[in-house]
Amino acid sequence: MTDRRADVPRPDAHVHFGIFFQGVNHTTIWSDPASGSQIDFETFRRVATTAERGLFDAFFLGEGLRLREQDGRILELDIVGRPDAITQLAALAGVTERIGLVATQNTTYNEPADLARRLSGLDVLSGGRAGWNAVTTDNAWTGANFRRGGYLDHAHRYDRAAEFVTAVRAIWDSWRDNAIATSHREPSWIEPDAVHTVERDGDHIRATIRPTLPRSAQGHPVIFQAGDSPAGRDFAAAHADVIFSRHGTHFDAALSFAEDIRTRLRAAGRPEDDIRILPGTQIVLAEKESEVEEKVRWVKENQYTGRTTLSLAGQVWGRDLSHLDPDGPLPAEDPEPRPISETRGAPRGGQDPLAIAWEWRERAEAENLSLRQVVIASTGRSGFAGTPAQVADELARWVRHGATDGFNVSPYLVPTGLDEIVEWLIPELQERGVYRTEYTGTTLREHLGLREPLTRRG
Numbered sequence: 001m002t003d004r005r006a007d008v009p010r011p012d013a014h015v016h017f018g019i020f021f022q023g024v025n026h027t028t029i030w031s032d033p034a035s036g037s038q039i040d041f042e043t044f045r046r047v048a049t050t051a052e053r054g055l056f057d058a059f060f061l062g063e064g065l066r067l068r069e070q071d072g073r074i075l076e077l078d079i080v081g082r083p084d085a086i087t088q089l090a091a092l093a094g095v096t097e098r099i100g101l102v103a104t105q106n107t108t109y110n111e112p113a114d115l116a117r118r119l120s121g122l123d124v125l126s127g128g129r130a131g132w133n134a135v136t137t138d139n140a141w142t143g144a145n146f147r148r149g150g151y152l153d154h155a156h157r158y159d160r161a162a163e164f165v166t167a168v169r170a171i172w173d174s175w176r177d178n179a180i181a182t183s184h185r186e187p188s189w190i191e192p193d194a195v196h197t198v199e200r201d202g203d204h205i206r207a208t209i210r211p212t213l214p215r216s217a218q219g220h221p222v223i224f225q226a227g228d229s230p231a232g233r234d235f236a237a238a239h240a241d242v243i244f245s246r247h248g249t250h251f252d253a254a255l256s257f258a259e260d261i262r263t264r265l266r267a268a269g270r271p272e273d274d275i276r277i278l279p280g281t282q283i284v285l286a287e288k289e290s291e292v293e294e295k296v297r298w299v300k301e302n303q304y305t306g307r308t309t310l311s312l313a314g315q316v317w318g319r320d321l322s323h324l325d326p327d328g329p330l331p332a333e334d335p336e337p338r339p340i341s342e343t344r345g346a347p348r349g350g351q352d353p354l355a356i357a358w359e360w361r362e363r364a365e366a367e368n369l370s371l372r373q374v375v376i377a378s379t380g381r382s383g384f385a386g387t388p389a390q391v392a393d394e395l396a397r398w399v400r401h402g403a404t405d406g407f408n409v410s411p412y413l414v415p416t417g418l419d420e421i422v423e424w425l426i427p428e429l430q431e432r433g434v435y436r437t438e439y440t441g442t443t444l445r446e447h448l449g450l451r452e453p454l455t456r457r458g
Contacts, residue, residue, distance in 0.1 A: 008400045008401065009400070009401055009402050010399065010400050010401070010402055011400060013399040013400045013402075013405070013434070014399065014406075014434055014435055014436060015395050015396070015399050015406050015407070015429055015434050015435050016057045016276060016278060016405050016406025016407075016447075016448060017051075017054065017055075017056045017057060017406055017407060017408075017409060017421075018056060018057055018058040018059070018060045018100075018102070018278055018406070018407070018408040018409065019047060019048075019051040019056055019058070019059050019060060019408070019409055019411070019418060020060045020062065020244075020280055020408045020409060020410045021044065021047060021059065021060065021061050021062065021081075021414070022062045022079075022410055023038065023061070023062045023063065023064065023079075023080070023081040023082050024062075024064055024067065024068055024078050024079065024080055024081065024082060025062075025078060025079055025410075026077055026078050026079070026303065026304075026308050026312075027282075027303045027410065027412060028079040028303075028411075028412060028413065028414060029299070029302040029303060029412055029413050030079050031302060031305075032302065032413060034413060034416050035413060035414065036414055036415045036416075037081075038079050038080060038081025038414070039080075039081050039083060041088075041091060042415075043414055043415045044088055044091075044092060044415075045092065045095055046415035046416075047059070047411075047414055047415045047417075047418060048092045048095070048096055048099060049095065049096060050415070050418045050419060050422055051099055051418055051422075052096050052097070052098060052099040053422055054418065054421065054422035054426050055426070055435070055436050055437075055438065055439060056099055057099070057100055057406070057444065057447040057448055058099060058100035058101070058102050058131060058444060058447070059089070059092065059096075059099055059100065059101055059102065060102040060104075060131075060133065060224075060244070060408055061085045061088060061089060061101075061102065061103055061104060062085075062104050063082065063084075063085040063103065063104040063105065063106075064082060064142075065106060065109055065137070065142050065145055066142045066144075066145055067080065067082070070311060070314070070315065075311065077305075077307055077308050077311055085103035085104055085105065086103050086105070086118050086119065086121075086122055089101040089102075089103055089122055089126075089130070090121070090122055090125060090126075093122065093125055093126040093129065098129070098439045098442065098447075099129065100129045100130070100131055100222070100443075100444030100447055100448075101122060101126055101129050101130055101131065101444075102130070102131035102132070102133055102222070102224055102444075103119065103122065103130070103131070103132060103133065104133040104135055105119070105132055105133070105134065105135070106135055106136070106137050107134055107135070107136055107157075107160060107161040107164040107165065108136055108137040108142075108143075108157060108160060108161075109137060109142065109143070109145070109146050110164075111207070112164055112167035112168050112171065112200070112205060112207060112209070113171065113207055113209045115168065116167075116168040116171040116172060116209075116211070117171075117211070117212060117213060119132050119168075119221050120171075120172060120211075120213040120216070120220070120221070121213060122221070123216040123218070123220065123221045124213055124214070124216045126216075127216070127217055127442060127443070128216040128217030128218035128219075128442065128443035128444065128445070129218075129442075129443060129444045130216070130221040130222070130444065131221050131222040131223070131224055131242070131444050132168075132221045132222070132223055132224065133224040133225070133226060133244060134161060134164075134165055134223060134224065134225055134239075134240075135225075135226060135227075136157035136158060136160070136161050136227070137157070156204075158227075158231045158232065158234075158235050159203065159204060160204040160205070161235060162235060162238070162239065163200070163202040163203070163204045163205040164204070164205060165223065165239045166239075167198065167200045167205050167207070167209075169220065169453070169454075169455050170198045170200075170455075171198050171209055171211045172211075172215065172219075172220035172221070172453075173215075173220070173453075173455050173456065174195055174196050174197075174198055174209075174211040175194060175195050175211065175213070175214040175215055176191070176194045176195075177215065178191075179191050179194035179195065179214055179215075180214055195210070195211060197209065197210050198210075198211065216443075217442065217443050218443035218444060218445040218446070219445070219452055219453045219456055220453055221444075222241045222242060222444050222445055222448065222450065223239060223240050223241045223242070224240065224241070224242045224243070224244055225239065225240035225242070225243055225244070226243070226244040226245070228245060228246055228257075233260065233261060233264055234264060234268075236261065236264075236275065237261065237264035237265050237267070237268040237270065237275070238268050239454070240275055241274075241275065241276065241445075241448070241450050241453075241454075242275065242276045242277075242278055242448065242450075243261060243275055243276070243277050243278065244278055244279070244280060244408055245257055245277060245278070245279040245280070246279060246280060247279045247404075248279030248280050248281030248282075248383055248404075248407055248408075249281065249382040249383055249384075251397070251398060251401075251403055254279060254398065254403040254404050255401070255402065255403040257277070257279075258277050258402055258403055258404060259402075261275060261277060270454075271451075274451065276405040276406070276448050276449075276450065277404045277405050277406075278404065278405060278406050278407060278408045279404055279407060279408065280407075280408045280409075280410055281383040281384060281407045281408070281409060281410070282299075282382070282383030282384070282409070282410055282411075282412060283383055283384050283385075283391060283407075283409055283421055283425065284296050284299055284383070284384070284385040284386075284412070285385075285386070285387070285388055285391060285420045285421065285424055285425060286385075286386070286387060287387065287388075287424070288387065289386070289387050289390070292385055292386055292387065295385070296385045299412050300376050302412075303412060304372060304375060304376050306326035306327070306372070307322070307326075309326040309371060309372040309375045309376075310322050310324060310326055310371075312375050312379060313330075313331070313371060313375055316335055316353050316356050316357060316360075317331055317333075317335040317336065317353065317357070318335050318336030318338060318353060319335075319336060324371065325371075326370070326371055326372045327370045327371070327372050328370060328371060329364070329370070329371065330357075330360060330361055330364055330371050330374065331357075331371075334354060334357060335353035335354055335356075335357050336353065337353070337354060338353070359378075360374045360378060363377065363378070388424040388425045388427075388428045389428050391425055391428075392425060392428035392429045392431075392432060392434075393432075395407070395429065395434070396429065396432050396434040399434065400434070409421065
């Protein structure tokens with residue numbers, strides 16, 4: 001008999017799940033009666049405890065230092081939830097026991113000593129469950145919140161990030177293991193010379209730091225990274241433990257990305273399995289196959305309302321399109337011939353609007369699509385849709401063929417958006433032997449199956 005496992009590159013791989021609580025976004029359906037506040041603690045508690053009941057690795061909290069804008073005005077079409085990430089996760093640490101707690105924090109508009117201390121505080125107080133999604137920012141509209149403004153050249157954002165992460169890691173490593181006394185009979189509560197001062201004198205980071213907190217149960221927080229540019233991928237290969245990628249819909253693109261990351265890891269002198277790849281994705285489930293198409297249609301139509309459609313199209317055209325019918329044809333006139341503004345934190349920032357408009361027109365003509373349908377097809381998050389059994393089979397294929405290690409799920413509804421995943425999908429994954437049946441560790445690093453921190457090897 002042929003061993004079918006021989007055809008699978010990673011036959012024993014398990015799906016890792018994180019929950020990505022986005023905060024500001026237009027894809028969370030706010031108009032449904034089941035939708036909860038994006039600010040009230042009860043929403044965060046409900047989502048985090050549901051994820052922990054589903055044995056998720058981590059609760060991943062997005063963060064932004066400024067609300068999104070369009071044409072100089074706050075964009076009222078976005079769901080808005082922006083409590084400080086570390087503050088919110090510290091509160092969640094008190095109502096959860098195992099799930100990891102990941103804070104998105106910026107390397108451009110923070111300082112290493114302060115951020116390292118706050119993340120370390122979360123890590124120690126949670127028993128080694130903290131993670132840091134290290135992101136970069138170079139735009140002036142965020143920089144306007146700060147004394148130095150939008151000074152950072154785009155090309156330098158990862159230069160500063162590399163110095164920043166290196167400094168933070170040095171701070172976390174500045175206390176020796178077992179530095180604190182374990183018995184009252186010891187002559188001192190801390191061993192002599194157990195803490196050393198961290199000196200930094202780089203192009204972007206200059207500081208003399210005397211760290212205040214010992215190491216946690218996992219050594220130090222797990223480092224996540226979400227950049228997808230060549231520079232971002234190199235940064236991840238040099239510094240990250242986990243990559244939060246955008247390749248969570250198409251298998252071939254995800255596999256290509258994963259293979260590229262493994263190549264970069266080898267070039268950086270690291271094992272090719274030294275990073276966990278967790279793309280962001282959306283999962284839409286229906287109990288019967290005949291119900292899937294209607295469920296997907298409902299989700300997309302509620303994510304892309306008429307006003308949201310016209311707002312997103314207006315971003316490309318560079319003008320107010322609110323007078324148009326979102327279910328009618330695309331605008332007849334050409335867009336303003338200037339690069340798309342990044343003031344909404346848009347992934348299309350800096351791109352040629354004329355090229356995008358022609359691409360949309362060709363697609364609309366070829367597929368007989370309305371403006372709303374083109375916007376959904378061009379910008380919508382697809383992810384996975386099907387019955388629990390169908391989606392479980394597909395997720396198992398992804399992880400066992402090396403396209404990813406798991407997924408960071410963005411629910412289309414909060415706080416109830418994980419309920420179907422936990423109650424329907426996870427039992428199917430467990431039945432296939434591709435998902436844990438209990439937590440076997442207590443730290444985020446253990447949940448992810450990661451080696452010890454990079455700076456503590458050898």
